[in-house]
Amino acid sequence: MTLEIETRCIHSLNHDEKQHPYGAFSIPIYQTAIFSHPGIGESQGYNYTRESNPTRAYLEEIISSLEGAVDTVACSSGMAAITIVSELFKSDDHIICGSDLYGGSTRLFKLQEKKGLHFSYVDTTNLDTIKQAITKQTKAIFIETPSNPTMQISDIQAISQLCKEYHLLLIVDNTFLSPYFQNPLKLGADIVVHSATKFLSGHNDVIAGTVSTHNEQLAQEIRNIAKTVGNTLAPIDCYLLTRGIKTLAIRQERQQENAIQLAKWLKKNPLVKDVYYPGLSDHPGYDIQVKQARGFGSMISFRVVDKEVAKRVLTHVKVITYAESLGGVESLITYPMVQTHSDVDEKTRNELGITDDFLRLSVGIENIKDLIQDLSEAFKNE
Numbered sequence: 001m002t003l004e005i006e007t008r009c010i011h012s013l014n015h016d017e018k019q020h021p022y023g024a025f026s027i028p029i030y031q032t033a034i035f036s037h038p039g040i041g042e043s044q045g046y047n048y049t050r051e052s053n054p055t056r057a058y059l060e061e062i063i064s065s066l067e068g069a070v071d072t073v074a075c076s077s078g079m080a081a082i083t084i085v086s087e088l089f090k091s092d093d094h095i096i097c098g099s100d101l102y103g104g105s106t107r108l109f110k111l112q113e114k115k116g117l118h119f120s121y122v123d124t125t126n127l128d129t130i131k132q133a134i135t136k137q138t139k140a141i142f143i144e145t146p147s148n149p150t151m152q153i154s155d156i157q158a159i160s161q162l163c164k165e166y167h168l169l170l171i172v173d174n175t176f177l178s179p180y181f182q183n184p185l186k187l188g189a190d191i192v193v194h195s196a197t198k199f200l201s202g203h204n205d206v207i208a209g210t211v212s213t214h215n216e217q218l219a220q221e222i223r224n225i226a227k228t229v230g231n232t233l234a235p236i237d238c239y240l241l242t243r244g245i246k247t248l249a250i251r252q253e254r255q256q257e258n259a260i261q262l263a264k265w266l267k268k269n270p271l272v273k274d275v276y277y278p279g280l281s282d283h284p285g286y287d288i289q290v291k292q293a294r295g296f297g298s299m300i301s302f303r304v305v306d307k308e309v310a311k312r313v314l315t316h317v318k319v320i321t322y323a324e325s326l327g328g329v330e331s332l333i334t335y336p337m338v339q340t341h342s343d344v345d346e347k348t349r350n351e352l353g354i355t356d357d358f359l360r361l362s363v364g365i366e367n368i369k370d371l372i373q374d375l376s377e378a379f380k381n382e
């Protein structure tokens with residue numbers, strides 16, 4: 001039997017929910033560090049929670065099924081997930097990254113440079129540019145699509161073919177779309193990471209990350225790194241994430257519906273110069289987005305006429321909250337230059353257009369009339 005994605009957000013075919021102790025219907029929170037052994041050399045399936053835990057195993061099964069993975073490791077943040085992946089590489093290895101990445105990822109890669117890894121940042125929307133960056137030391141390509149925050153779309157299938165040709169791993173940070181809209185492993189990627197803090201959780205109440213792969217050998221290496229580094233996700237947070245994922249499909253549909261309307265409204269606003277949303281047919285990545293994803297998501301970036309307008313909007317929204325993060329049911333507005341991307345060097349920020357007139361919106365599930373009214377009053381406020 002195969003299940004559709006909406007059902008797989010709620011049930012795992014590998015797990016009999018009716019077999020929980022006492023008939024408990026929700027996955028129990030196994031809040032224990034250790035598991036007893038019935039005899040010498042015997043285990044009841046679990047030994048120590050850093051390594052594995054039944055609440056975590058259930059969550060990992062659900063995410064593997066959503067991403068089409070053989071295995072997933074749930075860890076303590078999106079950054080923990082990217083740290084696990086970076087431990088796959090050794091000194092002198094070279095990784096090609098998209099030039100537009102979450103600022104925390106580039107900050108982590110700077111730390112990794114101290115240990116002898118090398119990173120190049122290139123425009124991954126252009127295959128020739130990627131090819132030119134490949135050296136004998138190159139081991140992987142790391143991309144976000146859509147990218148945070150300029151919403152660039154890279155062609156996962158085309159890049160994965162290039163990776164096969166040059167024996168490189170393709171790692172995709174799928175945070176901005178979630179597995180509901182996009183499955184990079186099915187398009188040829190080797191590893192998918194998520195900041196599960198965002199759409200997977202959906203309620204801005206848990207920090208979590210995931211690493212998934214469909215390659216058995218990589219899966220073993222990733223498990224070994226996670227249990228050794230020890231940044232796996234706590235049982236209570238695994239429960240919260242499992243609970244959040246149950247409504248992923250309906251949240252994402254509603255968020256996207258609101259985002260499409262807001263993107264069109266922003267386009268008509270005379271105080272807005274540019275709107276970056278891959279669901280607009282004039283977005284340069286629109287055709288690739290339609291080919292590789294089942295939707296456009298609910299992240300919109302936009303450029304206003306000047307920094308005074310940007311500040312006015314940020315300080316006068318009432319329904320929308322000025323905060324970093326994204327993906328939850330509540331709409332948030334972010335100032336990437338001073339928040340999520342403040343650690344990216346100024347030159348790169350200017351090249352990418354992450355300047356003082358650039359804002360990022362994570363659209364929630366509120367009534368669209370309230371979101372439009374809120375933004376329109378914030379724009380007008382002097």
Ligand SMILES: Cc1ncc(COP(=O)(O)O)c(C=O)c1O
Nearest residue numbers: 077078079102148175195197208
């Ligand atoms: C695309 C992307 N990847 C990774 C991360 C890091 O995730 P976390 O904050 O859960 O560590 C973020 C955080 O905003 C993000 O936007």
